[in-house]
Amino acid sequence: MQSIFLLNMAIDIVKILHRHDLRSTTARRLVLKVLVDGKKPLTHKQILQRIKEEYDSINLVSIYRIIQKFEELGIVHSHSRSGGFTLCSLIGDSGHHVLLSCEQCGKVEECMDKELCKKENEIAKENGFSPTSHLNEIIGVCESCQLCNT
Amino acid sequence: MQSIFLLNMAIDIVKILHRHDLRSTTARRLVLKVLVDGKKPLTHKQILQRIKEEYDSINLVSIYRIIQKFEELGIVHSHSRSGGFTLCSLIGDSGHHVLLSCEQCGKVEECMDKELCKKENEIAKENGFSPTSHLNEIIGVCESCQLCNT
DNA sequence: ATATTAAATGCAAAAAGTTTGCATGTAGCT
DNA sequence: AGCTACATGCAAACTTTTTGCATTTAATAT
Known part of the structure; x- marks a missing residue:
């Protein structure tokens, strides 16, 4: 995966990751960016889709793992909903x-x-x-x- | 499935079903009875287990269908939770x-x-x-x- | 710059929860 | 008792989520 788009990515994204002692990987930056830009709760799949559309392709499994990590650190909330999907939203x-x-x-x-x-x-x-x-x-x-x- | 236990089943159970224009089948009576007796939210699997332990065996799929019906009619709430399971509770x-x-x-x-x-x-x-x-x-x-x- | 190392990712496959199709069984009615 | 529509059981499909393992990468030291 390339990091061409790293340059025009808000510095905050990287800062947030470092503040939580997380390695600033491309996948994490993308997930976080999509959540910040989305301004609303998204499912894991929706996060993947947005990343694919706007940037590059990453693996759904990674999104699960990233969200899990973010949740442990209090960066996001995930909310299971009836219908069998889970919404992830930034904790403001x-x-x-x-x-x-x-x-x-x-x-x-x-x-x-x-x-x-x-x-x-x-x-x-x-x-x-x-x-x-x-x-x-x-x-x-x-x-x-x-x-x-x- | 036998209905030996039908006799000592609270009349309310059958009444609730009829009040909602539901056929009083053994499976439905059992699900409802377990929820009433349980007095707390249960997962589909837990409902199945209790029915198995205390009464007879029914199919998990039927429980899903029964709960779905009960939910449509406002008899139960189902609440999806993180961890991939859904809790069903009676609506009081x-x-x-x-x-x-x-x-x-x-x-x-x-x-x-x-x-x-x-x-x-x-x-x-x-x-x-x-x-x-x-x-x-x-x-x-x-x-x-x-x-x-x- | 390069090497090192622990951590993160991708891929495949498994696991778990839930839904669907179809044949069979049963409740409610006549 | 018989009829009919609805409910159930079973098998299998489908979806979401997790896990194991090999590979890659970020952060750090050389």
Whole structure:
């Protein structure tokens, strides 16, 4: 795999990797770049597709391993969903991940909410749990599908 | 498959099925009974195991189909989790499902919370979503594992 | 620059979960 | 009891995810 595109890759990407004591490999840079640019949760396959379209080909297995590593280090969250796929999203510092998934068009959006996070920590506490992370999914019908239905 | 145990099966089970216009088959009664008795989320395989242990053998495929049907009718929720398995739990009328899963011992508890439900509906509304259901998972360390760690 | 070494990747194949097609069996009804 | 539509079992397909091993590569020292 070549690294032609390394030059115009945001420096942050490499920084993030080094900050976590990760070797800055081409595959890792690409996965991270796609997640940053994507600005929304992606499945492993989608990550692969985007990398293929925009850059070069890498192996799906590597994406699994990279995501796993990123997750261990707290760089991404992966969220298993019914239907047999898993969404991966960057962990920001803006609070708590909530997935809004439309049961009609299948679109998945993501939003953040700090209050929800707080509330969940309370629930954890009430049950004797020491929380490390949360996952939320709200299933419903999105705005555009609601309009179509009328 | 015999129906020896049909006699001492709570009448509610059959009622629930009929209320949803479902044929009261042995397999469905067993799945429902195990979920009711279990009082906690179970995977498809766990449901199968319990049925095998306590009653008779049925096919895993049937469990998948039964759970799918139950889910369509709003009798159960299934919650995909990282690690490649899906938990099925009865939908009660006590509010909102929250899974508390311990990352050390793997134990999964379930609790209900109406406020969380309300908060999530607000979030959905803010994002133009018309919510139909929610899923929550709080990952952390349970009480007993915390004690072991000290 | 080159060599070294531990770590990361690619490939193939296995493993696990889930779905599908089809023949058979059964619940609910007459 | 017989009919019919629906449910189940079985085998096999399909999808996602994991694993083992040989090869390649990043980071470091020479």
